[in-house]
Amino acid sequence: MSTATRTAVVTGASSGIGAATARRLAEAGYHVVLTARRKDRIEDLAAELGAAGLSAAAYALDVTDRAAVDAFAASLDRCDVLVNNAGGALGADPVATGDPADWRTMYEVNVIGTLHVTQALLPALTASGDGTVVVLSSTAGHGTYEGGAGYVAAKNGARVLAETLRLEIVGQPVRVIEIAPGMVRTEEFAKTRFRGDEEKAAKVYAGVAEPLTADDVADTIAWAVTRPSHVNIDLLVVRPRAQASNTKVHRDL
Numbered sequence: 623m624s625t626a627t628r629t630a631v632v633t634g635a636s637s638g639i640g641a642a643t644a645r646r647l648a649e650a651g652y653h654v655v656l657t658a659r660r661k662d663r664i665e666d667l668a669a670e671l672g673a674a675g676l677s678a679a680a681y682a683l684d685v686t687d688r689a690a691v692d693a694f695a696a697s698l699d700r701c702d703v704l705v706n707n708a709g710g711a712l713g714a715d716p717v718a719t720g721d722p723a724d725w726r727t728m729y730e731v732n733v734i735g736t737l738h739v740t741q742a743l744l745p746a747l748t749a750s751g752d753g754t755v756v757v758l759s760s761t762a763g764h765g766t767y768e769g770g771a772g773y774v775a776a777k778n779g780a781r782v783l784a785e786t787l788r789l790e791i792v793g794q795p796v797r798v799i800e801i802a803p804g805m806v807r808t809e810e811f812a813k814t815r816f817r818g819d820e821e822k823a824a825k826v827y828a829g830v831a832e833p834l835t836a837d838d839v840a841d842t843i844a845w846a847v848t849r850p851s852h853v854n855i856d857l858l859v860v861r862p863r864a865q866a867s868n869t870k871v872h873r874d875l
């Protein structure tokens with residue numbers, strides 16, 4: 623089947639990496655279904671892609687709402703690619719004082735949200751005969767750092783979901799790809815983490831010559847998704863050159 627008729631679902635497509643991935647996959651020939659809670663933003667992007675002659679639709683969805691996720695899955699004619707991108711961090715407090723509510727929220731969106739959408743779309747992905755599940759974890763899913771435990775725990779959960787699913791469905795026509803980005807300067811990620819505090823958000827990237835952009839990660843996702851069907855890119859860890867590890871970043875300050 624040509625990619626022109628294939629459908630790719632992107633969660634969290636209203637900003638950052640998800641929006642850039644929706645663009646890249648639409649440019650690669652997929653019909654892209656953009657989902658996120660902010661309907662206006664995904665509708666605007668779908669309209670922009672449509673005006674450029676690409677194929678896109680918008681569907682407002684909170685991935686933590688299982689009934690809504692099931693209704694969304696039932697609304698699709700087909701699904702060939704699922705990009706589980708919805709997620710993020712809340713707070714950067716030490717374990718001693720971190721807010722359990724933040725930990726719960728991060729687990730709900732990054733892990734349970736990914737579980738909901740993956741479970742709901744797996745039958746369609748399998749029925750496609752050539753399905754792909756992408757899980758956006760993070761380098762936080764591969765190593766911890768001070769102040770990061772809640773997010774690190776959640777992204778470890780997302781990583782384990784991807785690794786385990788790959789074991790469980792081997793032999794079925796569905797690939798499972800984990801993309802683990804390091805530092806990516808997106809408009810909202812750090813602002814959300816620090817609850818709108820622009821100064822704290824800016825410090826994350828202070829002096830770093832070139833943090834990754836949303837499009838750098840989208841390019842990586844689109845590359846992994848568009849490999850031949852028998853090629854499963856299990857895991858890609860992608861960092862800017864200035865970041866050697868979660869705790870070793872070169873800053874020109």
Ligand SMILES: NC(=O)c1ccc[n+]([C@@H]2O[C@H](COP(=O)([O-])OP(=O)(O)OC[C@H]3O[C@@H](n4cnc5c(N)ncnc54)[C@H](OP(=O)(O)O)[C@@H]3O)[C@@H](O)[C@H]2O)c1
Nearest residue numbers: 634636638639658659660684685708709710760806808811
């Ligand atoms: N930026 C980084 O440095 C970095 C590094 C590694 C991994 N990541 C991961 O990459 C993904 C995208 O990050 P980003 O930097 O592009 O952040 P972002 O701009 O803050 O995007 C997060 C997206 O998730 C959506 N979202 C949040 N909660 C949701 C929910 N309950 N249901 C549905 N959608 C929800 C948001 O849309 P709505 O608010 O409209 O729902 C938004 O589109 C996240 O999983 C993040 O953890 C980011």
